[in-house]
Amino acid sequence: MEEGFKVKKRVNGIVMILLAVFAVVVTGCAKGDAKEDRAEADIDWQMIAPKDMKKVIESESKDSYQIIDIQPESDFKKGHLPNSISVPAYPVDTEKLEKVVVDHADQFKEGDNPIYVVCPGGGSGAKRTVSILIDEGVDASRMHIIENGAKKWPYKDDKKLWVTE
Secondary structure, three states: OHHHHHHHHHHHHHHHHHHHHHHHHHHOOOOOOOOOOHHHOOOOOOEEOHHHHHHHHHHOOHHHOEEEEOOOHHHHHHOEOOOEEEOOOOOOOOHHHHHHHHHHOHHHHOOOOOEEEEOOOOOHHHHHHHHHHHHOOOOHHHEEEEOOOOOOOOOOOOOOOOEOO
């Protein structure tokens, strides 16, 4: 009789563990419900170094590329790359900020010119912006992220490469 009691106790313990695991999965406590960060999307991120972006600005017609600057409006006014289009959505981590990017997406869908995205730090905000624009129909092969972002733009002393308002 004691042996049957031990087996029943062991089975009950296993059942309780399985129920606990099931409850965690169903209620979303296992991060399964957590919204995936767009910056972690499976995208072949195309990065461009500041020195190469400098060459683009200096040698290309401003009509042959677009620059999207997602800095907050106040930071954009303090300084940005020339001919940048302000899309103040940084850090692009809420539905409201994602909507800012979505609302601007149509102006980037046409054509085949490269699009360069700059955020304050050159990382997650720019990646989230690229991910949203791809979802909105912008060709991924056109999208590039300016490394190190606006805060570390090394050419701020050159008025041809840095505009202040």
